[in-house]
Amino acid sequence: MLKKLFFGGKIEQKVIEKIKKHIEILCSACETFRIALEKQDKNLISNVFELEREGDIVRREIVSDIFIGAFLPFLRPNICKFVEIVDNALDAVEDAAFEYLDLELDGEIRSDCIKIANINFKMCEILSIAFETLLTGKDLREKNLVIRIYEKKIDEIKHDLMRKLREKDIKNFWEGKIISDFITYLANVSDIIEDASDYLQIINVSMR
Amino acid sequence: MKVEEIMNTKIEFIEANATVYDAIEKMVDKRIRSLVVKPRDENDVYGVITVRDIVFRVLNKNLDPNKVKIEEIASKPLVCVDKDIDIEHVIKLMEKFNIARVFVCEKGNLLGVVALLDVMSGSLIKRVRGGCIA
Numbered sequence: 001m002l003k004k005l006f007f008g009g010k011i012e013q014k015v016i017e018k019i020k021k022h023i024e025i026l027c028s029a030c031e032t033f034r035i036a037l038e039k040q041d042k043n044l045i046s047n048v049f050e051l052e053r054e055g056d057i058v059r060r061e062i063v064s065d066i067f068i069g070a071f072l073p074f075l076r077p078n079i080c081k082f083v084e085i086v087d088n089a090l091d092a093v094e095d096a097a098f099e100y101l102d103l104e105l106d107g108e109i110r111s112d113c114i115k116i117a118n119i120n121f122k123m124c125e126i127l128s129i130a131f132e133t134l135l136t137g138k139d140l141r142e143k144n145l146v147i148r149i150y151e152k153k154i155d156e157i158k159h160d161l162m163r164k165l166r167e168k169d170i171k172n173f174w175e176g177k178i179i180s181d182f183i184t185y186l187a188n189v190s191d192i193i194e195d196a197s198d199y200l201q202i203i204n205v206s207m208r
Numbered sequence: 209m210k211v212e213e214i215m216n217t218k219i220e221f222i223e224a225n226a227t228v229y230d231a232i233e234k235m236v237d238k239r240i241r242s243l244v245v246k247p248r249d250e251n252d253v254y255g256v257i258t259v260r261d262i263v264f265r266v267l268n269k270n271l272d273p274n275k276v277k278i279e280e281i282a283s284k285p286l287v288c289v290d291k292d293i294d295i296e297h298v299i300k301l302m303e304k305f306n307i308a309r310v311f312v313c314e315k316g317n318l319l320g321v322v323a324l325l326d327v328m329s330g331s332l333i334k335r336v337r338g339g340c341i342a
Contacts, residue, residue, distance in 0.1 A: 126336060146336045149329045160218065 011070040015079075016135065018062045022086055023131055025055045027124040029093045030189065034117035036100070037110070045097045052094040059087045078206060082199040086127075089192040093120075096185035102178050109168070112161045116154050116186050123150045123193045130200050140197075140204050147197040151190045158187040211298055212291040214330035215312045215320030222257065224248045228266050228273040228281065231257055242309060244318065245282040254318065255284035258308070288313035291320075295330045298322055 029051040036044035062083050066076050105113055130143035161183060170176040222231055222243040231243055245255035257278055265281045266273055288311045289298060298310050302324065312320040 129336060129338075142332065142336050146333050149333065156218075 009070070011065060011068065015062055015065045015070045018058055018065070019079075019083060019086075020128070020131065022055060022058045022062065022083060023124065023128045025051050025058065026086055026090050026093070027121065027128060029055070029090055030117065030121040030124050033093055033097055033100075034114065034121050036097070037105075037114050037117050042101060045101055048094060048097040052090050055087060055090040059083055075203065075206065078199060078203045082196060082203065085192060085196040085199055089124075089189050089196065092185050092189045092192055096182055096189070099178050099182035099185060103182055109161065109164060112157050112164075113183070113186060115157055116161075116190075119150050119154050119157075120186070120189045120193070123147055123190055126150070127193055127197055127200075130197055134200050134204050137207075140201050144197050144201055147194055151194045154187055154190040158183065209295050209330050209334045210291065211289055211293050211295060211310075211312055211322055212320075214295065214326045214333075215291070215322045216326060217320040219244050219318055219321055221246050222278055224252070224255070224277070224279040224282065226278050228257075228262055228276045228278060231278055232262060232273055235259060235262075241323075242321075244286070244311075244321075245278055245284070248279065253285045254311075255279075255282035256286055256309070256311075257282045260308075286311040286313070286318075289322075290314070295322075295327055295334070299327055299331075302327070 029048050032044055032047045032051065036042065036048070063080055066080055070076075071079060126143055126146050130140055130147070133140055133143060165179065165183070170179075220234060220238055220240055220243050222234060222245055224245050224247070234243060235241065241260075242256055242258040245257055247253055247255075261281050261283070262273070265271075266276050287301060287305060287307060289301065291312050291314060301310055302308065309321050309323045311318060312322060
């Protein structure tokens, strides 16, 4: 019933499909980046850049369709905001990928970064499940909590990683800056996905 | 879902001949509830000391934590599982032995620890993902 009321129209369905695609692109970008880290294959980074560009195109189409008149007016700003946040997550993956091009990771630092990238990917999958749940009108609390659990785990790994980095010998300013920025962007993806999940909850509540 | 996905790899150790007060200090500083007790010699095995042990076996009995040695109250050996084991099996072990943490070991090496909170989070993740874990 809820689904029919809020998402039932043809143009709404078109936007929903595009939002799903947008989240799928984020999942693919996170997965590609994780594989690039695992296999130490920097050739895969160009695929992350392509996915980010594809995400930009989909975002523009979604916003444009919403301005044409999809969804009830009170829902539009929240849906636009959600799409923007997902796009910010894609930007953060791209930024991390860009820094990785000039970086050589080794030992425990590399394995921690892979762990973070892996959890980022899992969070994207849960976000996708949460969006599907929103469409059915069911409660999102459990999905939201799982995203928070994953985010907390990344926070723990990040703090541990920062401590390890402080003990590492840094040869020059740029080496230090690149690795510091890389970790910041990588860990930031989960923060942004958590924000997106919170926004889904806001949309869900606003429809009641 | 496998134990490897939810285990915590940060393990804090304490010497077997340290005092319970040393353990209290370490637990308060690191905000943790258990410490792995190092083996005394090559014939010994790893053990574990928890906040629960300290409260019920030392403080509640009005013993001086500065005088009681870790080895006197530590539980040995550790309850260990393989990293590929399912969390359902871990839950059964926890229930059977009435313990709050199970250690993940491989060829005598400690890889990590799974506490009740990790199991709870893991079960929720599994529920949300519909039992499908990447």
